[in-house]
Amino acid sequence: MTATAMEPDRLAGARDDRVATRPLLARLISRPEVGSLIGAIVIFLLFMAVAEPFRNVANVGTILYGASTIGIMAVPVALLMIGGEFDLSTGVAVTTSGLAASLFAWNFGLNVWVGVLLALALSLAVGAFNGWLLLKTGLPSFLVTLGTFFILQGVNLGVTRLLTGNVASSTISDMDGFDSAQKIFGSEVSLGPVNLKVTVLYWIVLTGVAAYLLLRTQVGNWIFAVGGDAEAARAVGVPVRATKIGLFMAVGFCAWLSGMHLLFQFNTVQSGEGVGKEFIFIIAAVIGGCLLTGGYGSVVGASIGALIFGMTQLGITYAGWNPDWFRAFLGLMLLLATIVNLYVKRRADLR
Amino acid sequence: MTTTTIEPRQATDPAPPLLQLDNVGKSYGNVHALRGVTLNVRQGEVTCVLGDNGAGKSTLISIISGLHDYTEGAMRLDGQPCRFASPRVAQSSGIATVYQNLALVPLMSVWRNFFLGNEIRRGPLRTLDIKRMKRICAEELRRMGIIVPDLDRPVASLSGGQRQCIAIARAIHFGAKVIILDEPTAALGVKQSGVVLKYILRARDAGLGVIFITHNPQQAYLVGDHFVILKLGQVALDARRDELTLARLTTEMAGGQELEELGAELRGETGQRDGPAARTEKEER
Known part of the structure; x- marks a missing residue:
């Protein structure tokens, strides 16, 4: 009893009395995802107030579906940004993956699963190439992935035109393995009045796995370290190259997952699709608290960022506003989120 | 400039050196960055390496910490010849380097x-054992007398001195035998420097061989047991503490004879050397 009573005094005596322990609230708001959480609540309340269909429970599935298609990519993009790199090719990489699976299976008359696996290998290779070239040349990832972005965009259009004479891949719904693949990548389950797409499940699982990886494993520590200070990380023995290439490959994997959903949801992939999506993924990650300079951020935050997008996209339609305003709204959200994050971070660190 | 070595050193100190550099040199093509450097780092001693910018201090650190290989001479750790292929290898051999600005993220x-690169993990999922790491980190910091109120704070919110101390404590915890401190006080104020110097002595008392790289002779003299001055990639002075005075060390560091000559030149009295430091130096030679 006496020993425990003594303890706080002894500890208090050992502390530097100029630095008080930070209050719980300060510690809570110093978390990177806090800005996105506040944003999500505000957006939710706004559309609850102004858009009548938003209040309909049946629409939850639609909103979550929109959020999930962004979230599946925003999660690996957030990890990559925490690791100090940037990927502008993510939007078209999704299209590349879908096209590769479809065109390969269709042209050789193979089981679609063969195409699916080939697309996986291709997507991982694109990611590995981005990472490898970046580390080999020492160029900023902005330039390297801008190059990949244009290459993939051109190849998507060119190869599709060459093989089909068209701007979209041919319908593959009557081919072997399509039904089983559609079950995996494009099915839907009903929970009461809510219809949930399988992508929502993938999104939630990915968020959980990535958050665990980032905060509770050695690899997560490495990701923060290579993004925060690659030289310091190298000096204590962190495999900087492997970590960065791995992050680019994780983006590739998720691009494949998104691409497969695209393909098996619509049977066909438009070759010009995906341009501009990369910014949406990056914005979601930034809203979620990721710094453009790396070393700081949150996967859960990025997922909340994706949720904000899902809500806004549909909320604008549900409210009967002109959807032209969506992009302007995005830009505004991005600026607000960055300012809020910056402000909150400064306040919290000072306490 | 000739090497000023005073002979009875070997006789007074029988303890074998932990790390030994024997005529080590490093050339980059035609440029000899380092030539014939002989250095003995002993357990429980602070070896100060002093030198102006470009004297070869960084090259010397790179060789010992495994960033670069040497091209001449031999390096021995515990009497065994060694060459480090990477910083990782040097670390696992017990050589820790605390860099001035890339010590921490x-x-x-x-x-x-504290645990970056050496994370403690447990269970089938190899989860980070956060509780244990925090406990050990707190214990180690307290043992070194470093007070950090909140281990969850980013390192950026700490003072420069505290950061250096955390890096030193980390090196000691992970079993370093030799710790290289690359100008740890260069960016610090007087008080913060004092704190770091205190931890240098603690590291020494913990039984490490400390290599303290600095260009500040006053600070070096406060903690050092052994002094080596590098000039143009060569050893210009190699002496034990009892063979030196602070004034002598400062003069040597500031350029020694060259400075005298410069002073004479500036006074317009070239060739005339009558300063007391110059006289003692002449006698020793």
């Missing part, structure tokens, strides 16, 4: 930095 918390 600023946005990561204290405990994550």
